[in-house]
Amino acid sequence: MTNKIAIVTGGNSGIGYATAKEMIANGIKVIITGRRKDAIEKAALExxxxxxxxxxxxxxxxxxxxNFVKEQFSQIDILFINAGITGEGSLIENASESNFDNVININxxxxxFTLSKFVPLLNEGASVVFLSSIVAATHKANSSVYQASKAALNSIAKTAASELAxxxxxxxxxxxxxxxTEVLSKSGMDEATVSGIFDNLVNIIPLKKLGIPEDVAKMVMYLSSDSASFITGSEFLIDGGFML
Structure with a gap:
């Protein structure tokens, strides 16, 4: 993987951070993005x-x-579109336009448009990976916007696989x-609530444990390698059997 160039959006924490770290350990040069200057610079330094x-x-x-990537590197080999938010939980009847726009605009x-913009810079044989979620295939109350955003993302990824083959x-x-990860805390939940949710989930996951960012990072790394050269348009669940 030496001499390959990768972009990881939302790379200052969680899955993005773990994936960028894994890529760098394998000799890849990685650009990470984030909204907060202090956080992204701290993560990059680490x-x-x-x-x-x-x-x-x-x-x-x-x-x-x-423009930055084109000027500095001309081409890229890996694009991991990772940045996303869960937004606020609410029933459809109570949905707010601001939450809808925030979730859809990011997720x-x-x-x-990140993919759209970078298609011309992708080398032949490049790898694009979208971070989605198992919620794309679920229909739980109070999560309609988040679930819909991920379902739409999955559809676009498969179309892109066809277009770029x-x-x-x-x-x-x-x-x-x-x-x-910190995604629930960032959505506004207090620590006790987040811990309660995670504790409950452990009890219903067949493998009886939560995933960690490194689990996802290793899958992204595999999909970005030549070992996955015959894999495209596929979705990989990393959920400890939760969706069984």
């Missing part, structure tokens, strides 16, 4: 990545990232189940 401040929800920021619109570019999806 793992040896290249930081770039960008909000995936902003098409202008995506354009700035594209779907931003992901879509002629250039030997592979597009795949990783869909984690319950994974111990």
């Amino acid at each position: 793992i040896g990545a290249i930081p770039f401040v960008a909000d995936q929800a902003s098409l202008q920021d995506i354009g700035h990232l594209y 779907f619109k931003g992901a879509y 002629s250039r030997k570019i592979r597009v795949n999806i990783v869909s984690p189940g319950p994974t111990r």
